[in-house]
Amino acid sequence: MALTPATRAKLKALYTALADRVLEPTDPVYLRDLNSKADFGGDPVEELATEIDWQEGGGVCLFTGQRGTGKSTELKRLQATLEELGIVAFYADMSEYLLLTKEVEISDFLVTIAGALSEQLSRRYGATPGGRSYWERFTAFLSQDVQLTEIKIGASGFDIKAALKADPDFKKLVQQKSRGYTAQIVASAHDFIAEAVAWVRERENDPDKKVVLIVDSVERIRGVGSDAMSVYESVRNLFFAHADSLRIPLLHVVFTVPPYLPILAAGTGAMLGGAATRRLVSVHVFKDRSREPDPAGLQCLHQVVAVRYPDWHEIFQIEALDALAVSSGGDLREFFRLIRMTLPSVRDDAQLPLGVEGVRPALNAARNEMLPIPADHLRWLKRISETHDTCLRADSELPILAHFLDNRLVLNYRNGKDWYDIHPLLREVVDAYREDGRQP
Incomplete structure (x- = not known):
């Protein structure tokens, strides 16, 4: 037949x-209680919403998980939950702003956050504080203060957001030229965001209104080739060395972070004001x-x-x-x-x-x-399958571990406690590996 x-x-x-696809909480196929049924160990979205609701002033929350665990969908639920609590919550996908395969520095990272918030204000309220977007302000700063003469920043048709996102040479040039102005850029971004929060409160007729920015896709920053380790180090520096700059007065921020960050930079949450890193894991x-x-x-x-x-x-x-x-x-x-x-x-x-x-x-x-797999990788994967730990021995091996996690050769679970195992389809290959090169 x-x-x-x-x-x-x-x-x-x-x-x-x-x-x-990313699901909205109102989508009929969205399962709100999936996390509890999957035994993730509580509901990280409800915990994040409660933490933000209880925080005074500004605060930082961290959210992580491997690709495919539904982080973006859950962050959409977080946004809806916060709005139900009377909190103004904005969502920004950093893949629209960041070049995710190159080093990130605190200056260009905060610029993209301020720029993303500026766009969200315009979409929600049809205007921005002072009648100028943050991108216009930063363009003027580069033209007047940094004097980026190599490129005509103010030229007709020039889009600084697009250039930072898609042009690695321009991004690198801005980073180099801005290093002497890092403190000024950080202060300027903080000032704009504080102004934006006050501006939102005026429009909402509530002087104590909480404002949240959910920053998605930061976890997708990953190194490629010879630049791999420098990219991963830049992420560690961003969240560890520049923790104070990421704590933005008045604004509550939720950052997605790579699943390797808690391994690479233990204690990052404490540096950011005691925030616990909430994690989504595989079912x-x-x-x-x-x-x-x-x-x-x-x-x-x-x-x-x-x-x-x-x-x-x-x-x-x-x-x-x-x-x-x-x-x-x-x-x-x-x-x-x-x-x-x-x-x-x-x-x-x-x-x-x-x-x-x-x-x-x-x-x-x-x-x-997923094949073939180099012998040194097979050796490591076999250790993970036997110990259910990441078995990371040195920082220099981080790009390999990040490769395992990003490409799902290794999966993260939580049955009471977090543990790791190799992808089930690789078991036969990994189990057969022997140090002496002989196959059983």
């Missing part, structure tokens, strides 16, 4: 339903520090699929969906991707519902994407 149009439409509907599809599937975690992933496509049983046997869930390691983005990878290969109605053998080609393809 060939694939009928009706079956093809069902496959397409499931494929589309699992597309990667615990395995029992604590083991490879034994956890029925509660698998049921959680069943629900995530069912809310998007209730008739998934027509396409997958439950054993096949569980095989995909286990092979994803509980990472939501990876789970959706594996399901989507199986669907285009269905050519006959008789294949449905797919069994474990029917999804195996997709699992093999996903595994092959």
Whole structure:
């Protein structure tokens, strides 16, 4: 029997339903209690909202997690929760402002934060403090004070935001020229933000109104090639050495930070005023520090699929969906991707519902994407699989650990305590590795 149009439409509907996207809290497929059901150890969004509600003055909160754990979606819920508490909350995606593969310095980081806040004010209120955006103010500063003569900053059509985001040479030039003015740039950004908070309070007719800026995508800063370590060091310096500059008077800020930061710079939260780093982790599809599937975690992933496509049983046997869930390691983005990878290969109605053998080609393809792995990496991954710790021995190895976490070769779980394990699809390869080079 060939694939009928009706079956093809069902496959397409499931494929589309699992597309990667950031969910708003009002989206019908959003599961508000997913974190508690996934046994993350509390609800980090509710904890962040409560902490901000209780803070006096300004404050800093840190939020982290691997790619695919749903940070951006949860931050959207945080924004909505804060608004429900009567707090003005802005959300800014730093991938629209920062060049995420180059070193970041406190001056250009605060400039982008002030610029992002300025844009959010304009979108919400249709104006900005003093009738000038922060980008206009910073452009004037570069033209008059820094005297950046190499580039005609004030030329018609010049967009400083776009240049800082997309032009690494311009970004580097601004960093170099601005180093003698760092204190002035920091003070200027703080002054603008304080002015903005007062301006918002006037418009809200509340002199004590709390204002929050949620700064997303900072965790995506990562080094590439020979620049890798210098980029990671710049992130550590940003949050550790310049902690005081990130504590902005009157403004409450939530920063997403890379999952390696608490490892690289232990105590960062204390430096930022005692903020605890809240973390999203993969759904615990395995029992604590083991490879034994956890029925509660698998049921959680069943629900995530069912809310998007209730008739998934027509396409997958439950054993096949569980095989995909286990092979994803509980990472939501990876789970959706594996399901989507199986669907285009269905050519006959008789294949449905797919069994474990029917999804195996997709699992093999996903595994092959992560191979080959150098011997020194295999050695490290084997230590992680045996100890369930990161096994980071020296700062110089950080780019490799960041690579493991960014590319999900290593996943972070929390069953009471945080622990780590290798991606399930790599187990066969890692387990077979032996120091003497002989394969069992």
